[in-house]
Amino acid sequence: MKKLIIYIFSLGLLISSCEDIVDVSNPNNIEVRSFWQNEADAVSGVNAIYNMFYKPGTYSRWIWFRFDLASDEGFSSSPWIELAEWTRFIYNNYNFWEGNGWTYRDCYEAIFRANQVLYYVPGIEFQDQASKDQVLGQAYFLRALYYYNLAILWGSENNSLPIVLEPSKPGDTPEGHPVSDVWEQVENDLQNAIEMLPPQWDDNNLGRATKGAAYALRAKCLMQQHKWDEALQDLEWLVNGDGAQYYDLVPNYKDNFTHFNENNMESVFEIQYSDIHKAPAGDGDFDIDPNLGLNRGQFFAPPGIGWTDGEARPWIVEEFRKELNLDGGYDIRLKESLFYEQMAEDFPGNDKIYRFGMEVWNQDNYRNRVFIRKYGTDYYRDYDDYHSPVNVRLIRYADVLLMYAECIANLPSGNLDEAVAMVDRVRSRANMPKLEVNYPEATLTKEVFLKRLQMERSLELCFEGHRWADLRRWGLMENQEGVNELAQRDPDFNNFVVGRHDCLPIPSSEVNNNENLDQNPNY
Template identity: 65%
Template sequence: MKKIIYLLFAVFLLNSCDVSVDNPNTITTATFWKTETDAQYGINAVYNMFYKPGTYSRWLWFRLDLTSDEGFSQSPWAELKEWTQFQYRNYNFWEGNSWTYRDSYEAIFRANQVLYHVPEIQFANETEKNKILGQAYFLRGLFYYNLAVLWGSENNSLPIVLEPSTPGMQPEGHNGIAVYQQAISDFTEAQKVLPEVWDDTNKGRATKGAALAFRAKCHMQLLQWNEAKNDLQWLVEGEGKKYYDLAANYADNFRKDTENNIESVFEIQYSDIHKAPAGDGDFDVDPNLGLNRGQFFAPPGIGWTDGEIRPWLVTEFKKEKNLNEGYDIRLRHTAFYSEQHLDFPNNERIYREVSNDATWNRDNWKGRVFYRKYSSEHFRDFDDYHNPTNVRLVRFADVLLMYAECIAQSGGNLSDAIAHVDRVRARVEMPALAVNHPAVVSSKDAFLKRLQVERV
């Protein structure tokens, strides 16, 4: 799919002294939405919203990763830092709030156009039409899910728009529960018609498994454990089982040369094929298809360091040893921290820096922990606005841990839930839960408490 996500639209300007003359080359709703190719362009335009700064290119990571227990900000940009601390002095703060909100609804608008117009287009094969509609339902559901996570509350503050909007529309607001329910409805329609797997040319497009995984996430937010368990069962034990497994090498989930692997359920397809300007220009005419995250999260002197990891995460990882009496390899691929070169062999490199006392005793490095996951450190000594490394939004490891939670929460057999967690731990040579955390074997509460750490 990386080969087809970039579409170049030529714009022809008509010079005339009469400003009221219409440009005959302008594409309008009336002239578009006629052919199968138009439908394909339409759905690609929805995927294109992943590369807007307000979504998965840049600012969404500040909302998802830094307003969490694991991440935070010490940015000198006061508003940016305060928003990650839930200090909202300026509700119109563009980068922290408005941009993500606007781009999310623009994505929904694009999906609505596909769902409104494509049913009227004649296709040689109805299955191909349904695939396009299924992707539109999935993508609309994904953005409604994000809106519910970020802005959902008891207040009727989030519009639900299901048809192409027009200027002057004032859609009714809804609470967070209603928005999750709308996302569930969209994922339900999507999973009916999406393929279980795509060919190599279209890898990265939404699948049935992705729709079920995100529908399960919505059900879990609403404490609908049985419904979520049934969705996840398809991927773990049902017909979808043949498509998913844990990658043998944990690090393969964060490298650019091992993307769309067997552990991937859904990931954002990034590319550096077109290195558009890094600034905030016209992202429709000249889009940047790369991941900006590393430029903002990399250590001082390499990136802006607007986001970093809370030190407790390293401490938590180091509370237990693996079967070889070493530390959990997941720590190595998650963070840059002061003892990394001592804890793991051949782990001295931090981009172009070296992990040693001299580096970590610098005033702007001392005591800090930086993001390694989804950086470009594994293949170059710098980061920028054009990282081509895909971000896996849902991995099969996530599915197994969610499935374990749903089994426990729905009153299922605790030993079954533990087995799925142990499967994730075994991949990185960590002892079974019963060995290192025996209390989880007989206590649902202890198991769920431990699961919070396992899902870091």
């Protein structure tokens, strides 16, 4: 079972106090002056950082609107107009909470919690140094993860993002930094994490950050900066080095998206979710019984099941159906990723959408639409809600292999055959033919290979939160030619302004209240 969730569920709140105004202690709060005393406090402190995964502003809910729906893979036709507009590059209110402010705030709250651990734990006595290093290593990893998210979503070369490395205090006005400084900080944090984290944890601690997770996250950071050689070195540890013994692709693609085979060998870093709850889901930061479930399914499920605030662009179905597998059928990843009108014809027996049959495609609110199946719960129940127990595989080994291929192909000395072999390894798990069968030109030149890889990543990883970072890395939003290509798949990109919309606006409240921050370009 998900032991890490149990630790987090039982965790008391860690709230730092302001400077004392009156010498009165609130017996309901844990104060800094009475906390950070022993090893148990240190472990609780690092658990509090993991607890941020259950906040709606991060991976429980709203971050997926930024990573998945703003990309060319998805969109929103929500009746909540402002919510839908924020996936269409129509930003009228920079303080819009669900579309911008909440995720921004929660990233920095997670960083604050990590900073507490990194500030106080070095002064705590542990029974052994290895245990202390593991606590600190997790804090470095988690701080790096949230700075990575800030860089991907809000990063620009303006002095827009604060880099805060100690517990903040009310009234602080931290200096803004360009995204290049943020990347440097992420790299430094992950170097510490790599040195301190174990390659594996025991069964009681599954879900905690590992050395492999730190290597993979740093590779992502380096790739965003086009530091292909350095990224390849990090990925080498997972693909051909000491870490290769811990990772592989699972035989069944679907096993990456259910709660039946979690923390498997394909999982490099996995967020633990649970359907344990005592009350209706709430958005409060300090609920005594927090919701530990994944909320995403409730927002992305089809009409009559969820809110359907997010759905898929039809081009993904068309792309999947361009080729057949080695048995003459369609790619199994299509079945497991999407609900669409021809799903029962393409996959015999695939004729249920939660509790509905294929007749729903005759309804106006279904016809010609494609809905997101990945990370839904239709495989074991006929409804979705705010309490999904399905873990999010934030970094999968398939992603690592495709990143490895991309790095090789971007190096002048890279062996294209080796890059092709990595992609073929991922395709083989889905019973798809080698690239040379249907895309022979992609095996002959690096330029064609890299363009094909853009599609291979979507077929394997669609709606797993990678596409926005991919589009930024590939430079498709840096010029009008690239934006026009995206607009052919996603008409929302007709609203996209080059030099502006590749990053989000900093919430107005942050810029207005901190003279040391600049707004992002052209906002």
